[in-house]
Amino acid sequence: MTLKLHCFGESGNAYKAALALELSGLDWEPVYVDFFGGEARSQEYRAKNIMGEVPMLEDGDIRLCQSGVIQQYVTDKSGKLGGAPSDKYEVLRWVLWDNHKNSSQTGITRFLLNFLPEDKRPQEAINFLQGRLKAVYATLDAHLEGRDWLVGDAITNADIANCGYLFYPEPFGFERKEWANIDRWLTNIQQTPGWKAPYDLMPGSPADRA
Numbered sequence: 626m627t628l629k630l631h632c633f634g635e636s637g638n639a640y641k642a643a644l645a646l647e648l649s650g651l652d653w654e655p656v657y658v659d660f661f662g663g664e665a666r667s668q669e670y671r672a673k674n675i676m677g678e679v680p681m682l683e684d685g686d687i688r689l690c691q692s693g694v695i696q697q698y699v700t701d702k703s704g705k706l707g708g709a710p711s712d713k714y715e716v717l718r719w720v721l722w723d724n725h726k727n728s729s730q731t732g733i734t735r736f737l738l739n740f741l742p743e744d745k746r747p748q749e750a751i752n753f754l755q756g757r758l759k760a761v762y763a764t765l766d767a768h769l770e771g772r773d774w775l776v777g778d779a780i781t782n783a784d785i786a787n788c789g790y791l792f793y794p795e796p797f798g799f800e801r802k803e804w805a806n807i808d809r810w811l812t813n814i815q816q817t818p819g820w821k822a823p824y825d826l827m828p829g830s831p832a833d834r835a
């Protein structure tokens with residue numbers, strides 16, 4: 626049965642789920658959520674996901690949200706991207722760190738800077754978040770010194786979670802070339818067979834709303 630991922634191209638959180646599905650080889654298809662039209666806040670969507678968030682995965686009667694949970698489901702179903710059994714908690718540590726520190730702050734900063742009208746952008750909050758993000762990227766870069774992957778010796782959910790927002794073209798303060806180890810690691814991810822950029826993997830992009 627084809628898995629259905631409710632998603633939209635601009636969502637880095639959805640990208641993590643979509644990339645995990647794509648690299649796992651499972652049969653899946655995207656279902657477009659008109660996020661900017663308010664669909665995720667609709668009663669119909671919330672009836673399926675009380676959190677009103679994207680991504681959401683449907684596999685027959687099973688319905689899941691939270692990118693980290695979906696990634697783990699993909700691993701449990703496909704046997705891929707989980708790393709060595711002995712690395713299970715290390716992978717989980719980096720996924721949880723991403724969801725709390727990296728993607729949450731990167732996602733909101735990119736949203737404020739690119740998807741809000743210019744006169745509505747809270748500059749102080751943006752400056753604060755960009756300061757916090759420098760520390761996040763410094764942590765990632767330091768951990769990647771001498772490593773090809775965040776955990777172990779192959780791509781895992783830890784990498785997929787943490788790269789969720791870093792391939793997007795919209796500016797939000799992350800300059801790949803400023804972080805040599807992150808840059809090298811992102812290239813490793815891009816060279817993984819089956820890798821696709823966010824707007825090539827999911828429907829919807831800023832160009833549609835221009």
Ligand SMILES: N[C@@H](CCC(=O)N[C@@H](CS)C(=O)NCC(=O)O)C(=O)O
Binds near residue numbers: 637639680
């Ligand atoms: N921790 C969640 C975050 C999901 C999330 O915040 N998704 C955004 C779109 S990128 C959303 O649906 N936001 C709606 C809201 O915050 O009300 C995950 O990893 O899936």
